[in-house]
Amino acid sequence: MLIKICGLTKVTEADYLNANHVDFAGFVLFFPKSKRNITIEQAKEIMQALDPSIKKTAVVVKPSIKQIRQIEAAGFDYIQIHGMIDPALFSQIRLPVLKAFNVKDMDTIADYRLDKNVAGYVFDAHEPGSGKSFDWSMLSDIPRDNKLFFLAGGISADNVKEAIKKLSPDGIDVSTGVEYNASNKTGKDPQKIEEFVRIIRTEQKTYNRFSFYK
């Protein structure tokens, strides 16, 4: 199971991801409406502190070609795209894409299935980064293919086990669920990250043992 922690804003948060050997780190860029929005320069600083095995993902909403080129030049491994983007522009992207779907646009997945540059899909709630979930039954009719299937949207230590059991995703994407919810602290909470990762890894071990006997 791949684990993606999204919305990093501080260099210290890189240590929490390194310590827990997560697989992907996400950085929200060019989206001032988000409290997690950071500049490419800030993202670069955090990326330098990340273990090289962690895939660095630029998270953007309807990016322009100028923004895409800046992201490509900055050393990201993936670009995660929310919202509709013109096919002519999409075909010019030189990084592997994680295409995000935010409930209303889930039927557009057909447009991306044959695109070799699309490495995976992120199925997310209507409002990305809101900590709100969505009706997972929407995903049961979506045929799996060879691309990565990430589940996002309101996942936390409370529901991640259920999410894995119900949907068997390739990866889990979390942001709000591993953040402080105290008024005097912001950003990612190392204890929540540790607990979240432990639950996933334990669930995975149980599943692997069970599969052996199937």
Ligand SMILES: O=C(O)c1ccccc1NCC(=O)[C@H](O)[C@H](O)COP(=O)(O)O
């Ligand atoms: O996090 C944001 O603020 C954000 C803003 C705009 C586009 C994407 C954004 N986040 C994308 C993510 O991958 C989040 O991890 C995902 O939406 C899950 O968020 P959460 O429900 O808070 O766990």
